[in-house]
Amino acid sequence: MNAEGTSDLEQIERKAYQTIWDDGLIDIFVGLALFLIGVFWVSQGSAYSTFVAPVLVPFWVVARKRFSEPRTGVVHFSRERLAKENKKLRLLFLFGVFTFMIGVFWFFFGSHGESLSTPRDLNIVAGLPAALLAVPAIIVALAYGLGRFLAYAVMLLVSALPVIYLDLHPGWAFIPGGLLGIGVGSTLLFRFVRKHPLGG
Amino acid sequence: MSYLFVVDSADFVFLKNQTNLTAGNISSHMTKLEDAGYVKVTKSFVGKRPQTMFRLTAKGRKAFENYRKSLNSALSCLPE
Secondary structure, three states: OOOOOHHHHHHHHHHHHHHHHOOOHHHHHHHHHHHHHHHHHHOOOHHHHHHHHHHHHHHHHHHHHHHHHHHHOOEEEOHHHHHHHHHHHHHHHHHHHHHHHHHHHHHHHHOOOOOOOOOOOOOHHHHHHHHHHHHHHHHHHHHHOOOHHHHHHHHHHHHHHHHHHOOOOHHHHHHHHHHHHHHHHHHHHHHHHHHOOOOO | OHHHHHEEEEEHHHHHHHHOOOHHHHHHHHHHHHHOOOEEEEEEEEOOEEEEEEEEOHHHHHHHHHHHHHHHHHHHOOOO
16 A cells, blocks of 8 residues: 555555446357357358347447446546546557458458468368457456457457367357357356345 | 545445445445535445445545545654
8 A cells, every 4th residue: 555545545446447347248248249140151141140239239338337337336436537438448449450460461462362271181260260269268367357359359269270270160269269258157156146136 | 444545436336345344334335425425325226136335525535635634744754
């Protein structure tokens, strides 16, 4: 603690902010999104996979409002905190655009061009989507202090390896990470409900 | 007071969960803080559920800052 006691107050604020993510809903929805994207993509329904994330986001917002807030209570954070979170979201969005551009570039030039060619028996492009998604997962883990997102990132990277080496469909690399998210989220949700019974 | 100092506003359930105090305890604390003009209480309904929001007033923030300063200066006078 410094002379003004600010570090203790920062700790209190951080702890209060962390409670938003303790319900496991974000893990379940991210896991479900990854799983569905993978399944749709593998089953040649990649057009459906593009709608998964935009469809699930409103569900997450409603689920938090209806399910979590009556249990944890409502809190409105300071303007400084909200500005900080908006900055993180903007950075994540910019990074998303950047990784998407890398993916597009690699897809068009890496798979056909000579300059970015890879060993012929390795289909690196197939593992690229999962590997690119691992990076925002790492950013979320570091920015929001959610260590479990590092595990999802590792799972995405590990899942990309068999896809590359066995030349599988890229969608397969999303499914284990999705299942891990659903599993971890469900465990957190179970603990959350036990810790915060309705009206308790 | 610390929790209300670091956020903009919070409801009764949130404060109860964060502080682990009983409902009666929080209620009596908040009544005293409201009487002193340190906390503004807003009661409303979200659907059929009552919601009581608490927010520190400018007077409350100033008082808490002074309290922190006094506490820190008192602690700094203690021998190592």
